[in-house]
Amino acid sequence: MDTLIFIITAAIALIGAVAMVVARNAIHSALFLLLNFGAVAVLFLLLYSPFLFAIQLTVYAGAIMVLFLFVVMLLGAERIEDAPDQIAWQRPLGIGLGVVLMLVAMATALRASAFAPPPGGEALATFGDPAALAALLFTHYLLPFQITGIILLVAVIGVVVLNQRGRHRSEEAGREDARTRRREDARR
Amino acid sequence: MDWIALLILIIQCFVIALGVTTAFAYLTLFERRLLARFQNRIGPNRAGPNGFLQPVADAVKLFFKEDVVPSAANRAVYLLAPAMAVIPAIIIWAVIPFGCLDIRGNWQACFEPQATTPLQNILQVAEINIGVLYLLAVTSIGVYGITLAGWASNNKYSMLGGIRSAAHLVSYELALACAVLAVVMTYGTFSTHQIVVAQAGLWGIVPQFLAFVIFMIAATAEVVRLPFDLVEAEQELVGGYNTEYGSMKFALFFMTEYIKLIAVSAIAVIFFMGGWRFPGLYTLGAGVENLAGPMAASIAVGLASLGAFLLKLVAFLFLSVWIRASWPRMRYDRLMDLGWKWLLPLALLNIVYTAVAFVLIPNETLASFVLLALGVLTLVIAMGINRVPKPVDNVTYVKDLKEMG
Numbered sequence: 001m002d003t004l005i006f007i008i009t010a011a012i013a014l015i016g017a018v019a020m021v022v023a024r025n026a027i028h029s030a031l032f033l034l035l036n037f038g039a040v041a042v043l044f045l046l047l048y049s050p051f052l053f054a055i056q057l058t059v060y061a062g063a064i065m066v067l068f069l070f071v072v073m074l075l076g077a078e079r080i081e082d083a084p085d086q087i088a089w090q091r092p093l094g095i096g097l098g099v100v101l102m103l104v105a106m107a108t109a110l111r112a113s114a115f116a117p118p119p120g121g122e123a124l125a126t127f128g129d130p131a132a133l134a135a136l137l138f139t140h141y142l143l144p145f146q147i148t149g150i151i152l153l154v155a156v157i158g159v160v161v162l163n164q165r166g167r168h169r170s171e172e173a174g175r176e177d178a179r180t181r182r183r184e185d186a187r188r
Numbered sequence: 189m190d191w192i193a194l195l196i197l198i199i200q201c202f203v204i205a206l207g208v209t210t211a212f213a214y215l216t217l218f219e220r221r222l223l224a225r226f227q228n229r230i231g232p233n234r235a236g237p238n239g240f241l242q243p244v245a246d247a248v249k250l251f252f253k254e255d256v257v258p259s260a261a262n263r264a265v266y267l268l269a270p271a272m273a274v275i276p277a278i279i280i281w282a283v284i285p286f287g288c289l290d291i292r293g294n295w296q297a298c299f300e301p302q303a304t305t306p307l308q309n310i311l312q313v314a315e316i317n318i319g320v321l322y323l324l325a326v327t328s329i330g331v332y333g334i335t336l337a338g339w340a341s342n343n344k345y346s347m348l349g350g351i352r353s354a355a356h357l358v359s360y361e362l363a364l365a366c367a368v369l370a371v372v373m374t375y376g377t378f379s380t381h382q383i384v385v386a387q388a389g390l391w392g393i394v395p396q397f398l399a400f401v402i403f404m405i406a407a408t409a410e411v412v413r414l415p416f417d418l419v420e421a422e423q424e425l426v427g428g429y430n431t432e433y434g435s436m437k438f439a440l441f442f443m444t445e446y447i448k449l450i451a452v453s454a455i456a457v458i459f460f461m462g463g464w465r466f467p468g469l470y471t472l473g474a475g476v477e478n479l480a481g482p483m484a485a486s487i488a489v490g491l492a493s494l495g496a497f498l499l500k501l502v503a504f505l506f507l508s509v510w511i512r513a514s515w516p517r518m519r520y521d522r523l524m525d526l527g528w529k530w531l532l533p534l535a536l537l538n539i540v541y542t543a544v545a546f547v548l549i550p551n552e553t554l555a556s557f558v559l560l561a562l563g564v565l566t567l568v569i570a571m572g573i574n575r576v577p578k579p580v581d582n583v584t585y586v587k588d589l590k591e592m593g
Contacts, residue, residue, distance in 0.1 A: 027265065027339060034332070054321035058365075062328025063358065066335070070354040073339050073347065130318060130378055 013039035213243035226513035253435040265340035270440035273333020277447040283319040287311040289490025293482040319380035341432035349428025353419040359527040364406040366535030367399040384463030391462040395556035398563030407452040414512040453504035464493035
């Protein structure tokens with residue numbers, strides 16, 4: 001049963017990934033990537049990791065892809081792929097590097113010893129449990145976790161600062177406008 | 189999983205899917221009649237007694253409409269969008285506990301935080317240990333239907349509606365998730381059933397009053413209902429993302445909106461109003477067990493809890509119709525301001541309050557009331573700060589002009 005679900009999900013994930021690269025329309029690409037994310041989320045479930053399943057859906061499918069779609073729609077960039085490639089050697093190089101990466105991955109997978117058996121019995125009940133995960137994050141991986149938090153905080157503050165700067169200028173200009181208008185009114 | 193369990197699961201799925209679609213149909217009638225009352229009209233009362241058959245008539249009319257696909261539309265995405273909208277709205281119901289009916293007659297297990305014997309509750313499809321995260325994940329996917337419909341229609345107004353929906357839903361999701369996170373922190377579990385069980389004595393609205401207010405505002409925005417329906421603002425966008433849709437495809441969008449409304453109301457009931465709990469439920473179970481044995485007690489508790497849940501749900505739906513009848517639409521910049529500058533910081537503040545209160549005050553009841561006081565205080569202060577100052581620059585200086593003569 002598990003194997004069957006795995007084969008179907010993996011096939012969907014692969015189809016989504018390939019179709020995403022091949023599709024000419026950026027929105028179609030985004031949708032295929034979404035399909036791929038969904039399939040990967042199901043794979044996490046098969047690996048007894050419900051927390052990662054939920055996070056995969058919330059963060060990747062629910063937030064990042066929506067922003068992608070938003071930007072593509074806002075810029076009207078969905079047909080940009082139709083133009084011929086600007087850099088002629090880009091495509092063969094990309095394919096070549098992809099093949100190399102795949103070979104490396106396959107070599108690693110083959111050299112590794114037999115796959116670790118899934119934890120059974122008692123270990124399975126708490127494996128991938130949000131509480132167990134959180135405990136690990138706050139003890140063993142505390143430093144990386146906090147560094148990630150700080151990086152994200154810096155990004156958030158950066159967004160606010162950049163936005164404030166633009167806003168400040170336009171507000172100044174608006175106030176200036178209002179002042180000159182009033183002065184002109186008064187003169188009249 | 190043996191085949192009886194599988195059969196029960198399939199029946200549950202069918203009942204819930206059909207149940208929420210029927211609920212949607214009658215919610216439209218409920219809303220139209222109530223809105224009519226609020227506006228001193230009568231509302232639809234011709235089809236059947238008190239307009240009871242109006243939803244059926246509407247459905248038949250929609251089925252017989254011509255099904256048009258605009259020639260310049262992106263056909264595949266155009267056809268996919270309604271399905272992508274309605275599927276999340278229905279699968280969200282999987283983790284919502286409608287009540288607690290143990291089919292083995294073990295009704296006490298409904299009230300135990302850590303059940304010694306596994307509960308076989310047939311009024312909830314899936315009791316999973318990440319229920320709350322599942323709810324958030326599914327709501328976050330709900331954006332796609334609307335956004336893609338707007339894009340695929342190849343219509344400027346639809347497109348504007350689609351872009352607005354993407355920006356708007358992503359903004360309010362954050363506040364929503366943070367409000368829900370505080371609830372999770374209060375009860376220390378992601379399981380929806382456990383959250384309901386933990387609300388014995390005190391309902392969630394007491395410790396999480398601030399989260400409740402934020403949740404109600406953000407949830408109304410998340411289902412794009414009236415004060416926040418910028419996505420389909422009729423006066424400026426014709427109808428927004430669904431302008432180019434007709435027949436049952438339009439009905440699916442309509443359905444999505446209302447099923448989501450029922451779903452967020454149900455979630456609000458679960459998190460803040462004690463779910464299927466009401467005082468005296470345990471006594472009822474014990475009494476019936478004395479009279480007629482454990483199985484009857486289990487059924488009695490199940491039906492009573494289901495009734496209580498549905499009653500609370502209807503109260504929330506009434507509130508939501510009332511809000512729709514009372515408030516005009518917000519301006520777009522105000523909408524973004526409210527989401528990012530008020531709801532999100534308040535929700536983050538609430539998380540801090542929750543963490544600090546439960547660590548510093550060992551008595552949970554006391555901590556809950558301290559949190560209630562803090563929440564009310566914070567809301568009052570926030571409203572005080574948020575008073576809109578006089579727009580000095582926009583005033584026409586009548587007096588000055590007169591003096592100039």
